Amino acid sequence: MKVEALPVIKGDFNLKNYDEMYREFNWGEIEKQFSWSETGKVNMAYEAIDRHAQGERKNKVALYYRDPSREEKYTFKEMKEMSNRVGNLLKQAADVEKGDRVFVFMPRSPECYFTILGAIKLGAIVGPLFEAFMEGAVKDRLEDSAAKVIVTTPELLERVPLEDLPALKHVVLVGENIKEEGPIIDFYTRMKSASKDLEIEWVDRNDGLILHYTSGSTGKPKGVLHVHNAMVQHYQTAKWVLDLKDDDVYWCTADPGWVTGTSYGIFGPWLSGVSNVILGGRFKPETWYQTIEEYGVTVWYSAPTAFRMLMGAGDELVKQFDMSSLRHILSVGEPLNPEVIRWGMKVFNLRVHDTWWMTETGGQTICNYPCMEIKPGSMGKPIPGIKAAIVDDQGQELPPYRMGNLAIKRGWPSMMYTIWNNQAKYESYFMPGDWYVSGDSAYMDEEGYFWFQGRIDDVIMTSGERVGPFEVESKLVEHPAVAEAGVIGKPDPVRGEIIKAFVALRDGYEVSEELKDDIRNFVKKGLAAHAAPREIEFRDKLPKTRSGKIMRRVLKAWELDLPTGDLSTMED
Numbered sequence: 077m078k079v080e081a082l083p084v085i086k087g088d089f090n091l092k093n094y095d096e097m098y099r100e101f102n103w104g105e106i107e108k109q110f111s112w113s114e115t116g117k118v119n120m121a122y123e124a125i126d127r128h129a130q131g132e133r134k135n136k137v138a139l140y141y142r143d144p145s146r147e148e149k150y151t152f153k154e155m156k157e158m159s160n161r162v163g164n165l166l167k168q169a170a171d172v173e174k175g176d177r178v179f180v181f182m183p184r185s186p187e188c189y190f191t192i193l194g195a196i197k198l199g200a201i202v203g204p205l206f207e208a209f210m211e212g213a214v215k216d217r218l219e220d221s222a223a224k225v226i227v228t229t230p231e232l233l234e235r236v237p238l239e240d241l242p243a244l245k246h247v248v249l250v251g252e253n254i255k256e257e258g259p260i261i262d263f264y265t266r267m268k269s270a271s272k273d274l275e276i277e278w279v280d281r282n283d284g285l286i287l288h289y290t291s292g293s294t295g296k297p298k299g300v301l302h303v304h305n306a307m308v309q310h311y312q313t314a315k316w317v318l319d320l321k322d323d324d325v326y327w328c329t330a331d332p333g334w335v336t337g338t339s340y341g342i343f344g345p346w347l348s349g350v351s352n353v354i355l356g357g358r359f360k361p362e363t364w365y366q367t368i369e370e371y372g373v374t375v376w377y378s379a380p381t382a383f384r385m386l387m388g389a390g391d392e393l394v395k396q397f398d399m400s401s402l403r404h405i406l407s408v409g410e411p412l413n414p415e416v417i418r419w420g421m422k423v424f425n426l427r428v429h430d431t432w433w434m435t436e437t438g439g440q441t442i443c444n445y446p447c448m449e450i451k452p453g454s455m456g457k458p459i460p461g462i463k464a465a466i467v468d469d470q471g472q473e474l475p476p477y478r479m480g481n482l483a484i485k486r487g488w489p490s491m492m493y494t495i496w497n498n499q500a501k502y503e504s505y506f507m508p509g510d511w512y513v514s515g516d517s518a519y520m521d522e523e524g525y526f527w528f529q530g531r532i533d534d535v536i537m538t539s540g541e542r543v544g545p546f547e548v549e550s551k552l553v554e555h556p557a558v559a560e561a562g563v564i565g566k567p568d569p570v571r572g573e574i575i576k577a578f579v580a581l582r583d584g585y586e587v588s589e590e591l592k593d594d595i596r597n598f599v600k601k602g603l604a605a606h607a608a609p610r611e612i613e614f615r616d617k618l619p620k621t622r623s624g625k626i627m628r629r630v631l632k633a634w635e636l637d638l639p640t641g642d643l644s645t646m647e648d
């Protein structure tokens with residue numbers, strides 16, 4: 077297949093020659109830049125914040141924050157002090173020690189970021205939770221990780237089932253007029269008296285840093301544990317891929333509940349010492365363009381669904397704003413359609429650079445670089461220091477253009493350290509030859525560009541968010557009317573995929589629109605709005621294997637009018 081490549085753009089980029097760097101680079105050179113090379117110990121929050129606060133960047137703005145009700149900015153020195161205060165609060169009021177799991181369940185806000193950094197300074201393992209999660213999803217995650225502390229808001233507290241979580245000892249509430257009783261700790265009052273000096277807990281590079289729960293096709297969400305060592309890759313990819321330089325104003329649109337919002341919403345930019353924009357509140361095209369204009373955003377990292385929504389808002393809208401500060405745009409999370417790249421060229425006169433990675437890889441893995449030609453539709457090439465390949469089910473490398481498993485050679489710095497409570501699951505990701513198997517299928521062309529083909533498992537990517545069908549199905553069958561449920565991703569022009577549920581009702585229930593809404597709301601309330609099926613189709617019976625497993629493959633074939641393939645394992 078021949079695609080019109082977009083030529084290299086001109087500029088003084090951090091990565092000047094991809095091929096040369098790919099041949100010569102090794103991680104050891106970069107590792108020397110962190111404090112462990114002198115002391116043997118390290119702390120991500122120190123490297124990201126305090127190091128700058130003690131040096132030339134002291135009075136530089138680290139965080140520009142904005143939502144419909146607040147607009148604030150904090151220098152590196154202020155970030156250091158605020159995170160120190162939270163550290164002291166957590167230590168004194170909530171007894172937090174190294175290794176404890178501290179969950180942060182709140183909307184984006186400066187306090188959310190101070191808390192994540194403050195907990196990391198104590199050597200705690202942070203579990204960021206997306207604010208849209210409902211009780212069932214919150215419970216699964218806190219239970220599995222035996223979280224000791226949750227930092228949340230009074231509004232979200234009702235979704236934390238305290239009585240079911242014996243390990244959870246303290247609840248820090250970020251809100252007005254909080255009464256301290258039982259496990260409740262008042263964030264703002266305690267912050268006022270907390271010292272701005274804190275003794276950082278120095279940890280080993282393989283000590284726990286952050287726990288992101290993520291979905292597979294079966295079972296409950298699993299806790300992907302990342303360790304402080306990931307900073308090597310966050311730092312280096314922020315240089316090569318985000319191309320961050322000292323005077324950049326950077327904006328990553330992801331929430332810290334997802335891995336992009338931590339690796340590249342917190343760690344990458346602050347390790348690089350740049351000014352970081354965080355926008356709270358909901359998506360609105362006007363607000364997004366305004367954010368770029370008012371802060372003079374230079375480097376912008378977002379996702380295909382958001383770009384498609386902006387595209388949908390029309391070119392007249394973008395023309396009302398000054399976008400001239402932008403110099404570099406990147407995308408992650410779902411396949412980036414060539415159409416979005418063409419739109420980007422038209423309205424910003426910039427290429428949109430696709431990047432491929434996942435919660436498990438912890439950092440960018442296969443990317444497009446400013447110094448490299450872009451082939452629209454391709455995810456690009458592996459970052460220097462990483463070997464990627466297409467392998468068959470035995471771990472044998474396949475030649476160009478053969479479709480297979482997208483696999484990464486074990487041993488990159490930001491690779492997950494384990495699956496929480498489940499080392500066996502962790503080991504199951506690897507194939508002979510030390511290949512980490514991503515669950516995505518892809519092929520490579522003769523020039524080494526990788527092309528995404530799809531998920532091998534049934535994981536759904538909707539609006540860039542990863543949803544496991546099993547979690548949704550489990551919630552669906554808790555509804556009194558639902559006998560059986562099967563959930564698939566249905567292709568959607570804006571959201572990539574939407575969640576579609578096939579449902580068989582229990583005897584005595586009649587198909588109706590009201591029942592559909594009720595079932596949808598049930599999932600929304602129990603799990604999360606983004607996990608609720610947009611479409612529900614009732615069927616008398618669902619296709620199952622003889623062992624009773626719903627055959628999602630057949631549901632997908634029904635939906636897309638495709639042949640159903642081998643049905644020999646089907647029950648009747």
Ligand code: WTA
Pocket residue numbers: 290334335336407408409410411412430431432433434435436455514515516528530531537540541542
């Ligand atoms: C998908 C997000 C196509 C892929 C950082 C992967 C992509 C899953 C791309 C991980 C891309 C991510 N092109 N698909 N550039 N980037 N994906 O864990 O299926 O939320 O396995 O991490 O998103 O999603 P996760």
